[in-house]
Amino acid sequence: MRRRDFLFAAVGSAGLLGASGLLDRASAYASILAEASAHVYTRRNVYCLTATSPEIMAYKKAIGLMRALPATNAVSWLAQANIHGAFGPPARMIANACQHNQTFFLSWHRMYVYFFERIVRKQFGTSSFALPYWGYAPAGRRDLPPMFRTPTAGNALYDGTRSAAINAGTPITASLVDSGAALAQTSFWNFTNTLNGTPHGAVHIACGGNMTQFATAGQDPIFWLHHCNIDRLWEVWLDSGGGRVDPTGDNTWMTTSFDFYDENGATVSLTGAQVVDIACQLRYQYENSLCGRRVVLDPDWWKHLTSLRLPAAAVTAKLDTLGRRPALPDSVLVAQSLAALRLGGKPVETTLPITDEGKARIAALERDPQGGARIDLVLDGVTVDGTPAAAYEIYIDLPAGAAADYRGPHFVGILNLFGASTRDAHQDKREAQIVPLTLAFLQLRAARLWSEDSVRVTFVPRGLTEGADPAKRLGAATPVTIGRVTVVVR
Numbered sequence: 001m002r003r004r005d006f007l008f009a010a011v012g013s014a015g016l017l018g019a020s021g022l023l024d025r026a027s028a029y030a031s032i033l034a035e036a037s038a039h040v041y042t043r044r045n046v047y048c049l050t051a052t053s054p055e056i057m058a059y060k061k062a063i064g065l066m067r068a069l070p071a072t073n074a075v076s077w078l079a080q081a082n083i084h085g086a087f088g089p090p091a092r093m094i095a096n097a098c099q100h101n102q103t104f105f106l107s108w109h110r111m112y113v114y115f116f117e118r119i120v121r122k123q124f125g126t127s128s129f130a131l132p133y134w135g136y137a138p139a140g141r142r143d144l145p146p147m148f149r150t151p152t153a154g155n156a157l158y159d160g161t162r163s164a165a166i167n168a169g170t171p172i173t174a175s176l177v178d179s180g181a182a183l184a185q186t187s188f189w190n191f192t193n194t195l196n197g198t199p200h201g202a203v204h205i206a207c208g209g210n211m212t213q214f215a216t217a218g219q220d221p222i223f224w225l226h227h228c229n230i231d232r233l234w235e236v237w238l239d240s241g242g243g244r245v246d247p248t249g250d251n252t253w254m255t256t257s258f259d260f261y262d263e264n265g266a267t268v269s270l271t272g273a274q275v276v277d278i279a280c281q282l283r284y285q286y287e288n289s290l291c292g293r294r295v296v297l298d299p300d301w302w303k304h305l306t307s308l309r310l311p312a313a314a315v316t317a318k319l320d321t322l323g324r325r326p327a328l329p330d331s332v333l334v335a336q337s338l339a340a341l342r343l344g345g346k347p348v349e350t351t352l353p354i355t356d357e358g359k360a361r362i363a364a365l366e367r368d369p370q371g372g373a374r375i376d377l378v379l380d381g382v383t384v385d386g387t388p389a390a391a392y393e394i395y396i397d398l399p400a401g402a403a404a405d406y407r408g409p410h411f412v413g414i415l416n417l418f419g420a421s422t423r424d425a426h427q428d429k430r431e432a433q434i435v436p437l438t439l440a441f442l443q444l445r446a447a448r449l450w451s452e453d454s455v456r457v458t459f460v461p462r463g464l465t466e467g468a469d470p471a472k473r474l475g476a477a478t479p480v481t482i483g484r485v486t487v488v489v490r
Contacts, residue, residue, distance in 0.1 A: 041117075041128070041284040043232070045135035046225055048291035051147040055132050056157075062124035063156035063221055074265035075119045081218030083112060083260065085419075094259050094267070098214055100419060101431040105196050106234050107272045108258055109227050114275070114282055115260040115268070116224060122263040133228035135289040136203070138174035138307045144207070148222050159220045161209025163464065170465040175406040176202035176391055179233050180306025181413055181439075186243045186316065187323030190374060190436040194413055195237075197435065200230050201416035205388040206464040212387050214419040232286045235278065236301065243320040246276050307407050315442045318366065322438055325373040327490045332372070334358030335455045337485040340381070343392055343415075345474035347404070349458040350485055359452065361489040362441075372489040377412065377435040377457065381483020388417040389479065390470035395458040396440050397451050404460040409443040412436070415459060417480065437487065455487050 049056055069076035072090045082089040082096075089095035099108035113131065121129040136142040148157045149167045160167075175198075182195035203226055210216040210223075217223050237244055247253045254273040262268045279285050289304060302310055311319070335352030342348075354362070364371035377394070392415040393406050405411070413435050444450040459482075461470035 039283065040279055041121075041130035042287050043130045043228060043284055044132050044287045045289050045291060046132040046145045047135055047141050047289075048287070049132055049145075049147075051150075054126065055129060056147055058124075058126050058129045059120065059131070059221070060156045062120040064154075065124045066119075067156070074261035074267075075123055075263065077219070079261065080116055080119065081216070081223075084218040084223075085214035085216065087215050094261065096215075097258065099258075100214070101193075101196060101416070101433055103192075103253055104256065104258070104272070106192055106231070107253065107275055110231050110234070110275050110278075110282075111258055111260060111270045113224060113227050113231060114270075114284075115262055117284075118263040119261070130284060131228050132225055133232050133286065134203075134222065134225040135229060135232075136172065136177040136199070137289065137305055138178040140289070140304065142172045142174065142177045143169045144222065145225075157221045159210060159222070161216075162211065162220070163206075163208030165465040165468065166207050170467070172203065172206045172465055173391065173462050173468075174307065175393055175411075175462060176206050176414060176464070178306050178308060178406065179236075180302075180308030181411065182233070183237055183240065183302075183306065184308070184311050184316075184439055185237075185323075185436060186320040187374070187436075188245065188247045190323065190438065191237055191244070193376075193434045193436055195230065195233060197416040197433065198414040199233075200226075201418035202391055202414040204418035205391060208387065208464070212418065213421055217418075231278075233305075235286055236305065240301070242316060243323070246272075248273075248276065308411075309407065311439065311443060312446070315439070315446060318442050319439055322365070322373055325369060327373045331376075331488040331490050332357060332361045334362065334375070334487040334489055336487070341459070341482040341485065342478035343459050343461070343480035343482070344476065344478035345390065345461055345471035347458055347460045349398075349456060352455045352457065352485065352487060354452070354454055354487075358487070358489070362452075365441075365489060374490050375437040375441050376488050376490060377437050378486040378488060379415070379433040379435065379482050379484075380486070381481065382415065382417070382420050382433055383422050383481045383483075384417050384420045385422060385479040387421065388464070389473050390461040390468075391415070391417070391464055392459040392461055392480070394435060395460065396437060397444055397449060397456050398458045399449070404458065409440060409447065409449070412440050415480075415482075420480075457485055 066077035071078035073079060079093060083094050084098045086095045099105050117131045144166050149169055151158050177199045179199055181198060182191055185191040185194055204211045210220040255271050257269045257271050259267055259269050274281055333355060335354045335358060337350050337352055341350060394412050394415060395404055395410040396412055398410045416433050441450060463470055
C-alpha cells in the first residue's frame, strides 16, 4: 500500500491520521484538506547551500542560543542531545531514549528530528526554516560540508572532537556512504537493518569524536543533518516502488508511543501511525540531491546514490516474494561460530559449517511458502576499545584470492560500530546486530557462488576517510570484538 493510500484507508477505518492523533471520519478528511493547503517545508541538500544561506545562518544562530540555555530547559542544546543519549542527564528529563538495532530505528529518529526542527524554527530560527540534509554519495561529494569545518570564533557548526581528517575536508571512504545495499531491499525490516549499519552507523564513526557514541552524538551539529539524510533515504526507498511499503499492518510499530519536547518545551508524543506521510502529517518534503529539483527521485536516482549494480529483475522479484511471507515462529540455526573474533588492521575470515537442519531450511526457502521469509547474519557482543579507528566491510563467501570490492554481490554491509565503545553510556542495553543476507543469497545462488556446506564471513578493514590505511593505524592491535557470529533463517 502506498503512503497516501494508507492515509485514506485509515480514515475509513480506525481514523488514524495526523499529528493530532485519533480523529473521527469527518474531521480526518478536514485535516487532510487543511494539511494539503498548509505550508510544506522543503529540506534541501546542504551541498546546495553556502555559509550565508538562510538555513545555515538560522541553524548557527539557533545552536548558539540553545547552548546558552541550561540542560534543564527542554529546548536547550543539551536537553535535545540528551534525548538521544547522555552520561548524566538532569533528573526527570527525557534522556537515553534512542532506538537503534531495533524495530523503531527509523520512526523514532523521524520524530526526534521533526521536533528538533520545530524548535529551531519557532524559538530561534525563522518561520520558514527547514533542516538541511547531508546528501553524501559514493560517486558525489562525501566530505564534511565546508561551513561545518571552519574553526573560526563564533562558528557554532564546528565540533573540535571530530577526527582531524574529517574537519580538514577529507572525503569519507566511498563504501561507508553507499546506501545501495539498503535501497535494494524490498522488505521494510531488511531495509531498516541494512540502512542502520550503512550508511547510518558508518558515517557516525567516520566523523569521529562526539558522533561515535550514543551519549554524545546529538551534541555535534552535523548529527541532525546526518539523520535528516537517513530519513530522506527512507523516502527514496518508499518512492522507488517494487513492493516497498511501511509496516502499516504491524500494530506494535504503528501504535507504540514515544515522548519528545516540542517548540514550547512541552512533552509531546507520536506513534508510527502519525509519521508515515511526511507531507500530509508532518508538513515537510525533500528537495532532490541534484540542487533545485523539488522531487525526491529522478530517472537516474540509483546511480546518484550508489555505486552498486542494480540487482537483476528476477532476483528482486524473488526477494519481494520472500519478503511478503510470514516469518517462522522461531528462528532456525543455520551456522554459528565457535569462538569470538578479534578484528584489527587485517582481514579476518571465519568459516561456519551449515547444520543439516540449516541445509534443509535453505533448500526449502525458495520453494516452500511456509519455509521462512529471510536469512540473517546475527552479530552478538560487538564492542570496540576506545574510538573506532577503522570500518569493516562484511562479505559472504568471498572466493579465495578475490579482491574485496563492495560493489560486487558478496558485499552485505558495514559492521556497525556506532555506540559499540566499551565506554558508551548505552552498553547496558547493547543488542545484536542483524545484517540481512537474503539478497546476497539469491544473487550468489543465481551465479552459482553460494556454498551449500558452509558460510564464509569475511571482515575487511577500511580507512574511515580516503587515503587512511587501517593496517598502519592499528598495527598489531585488535580493538574490535565480535562475541558470536550466527546465520539464521527466520
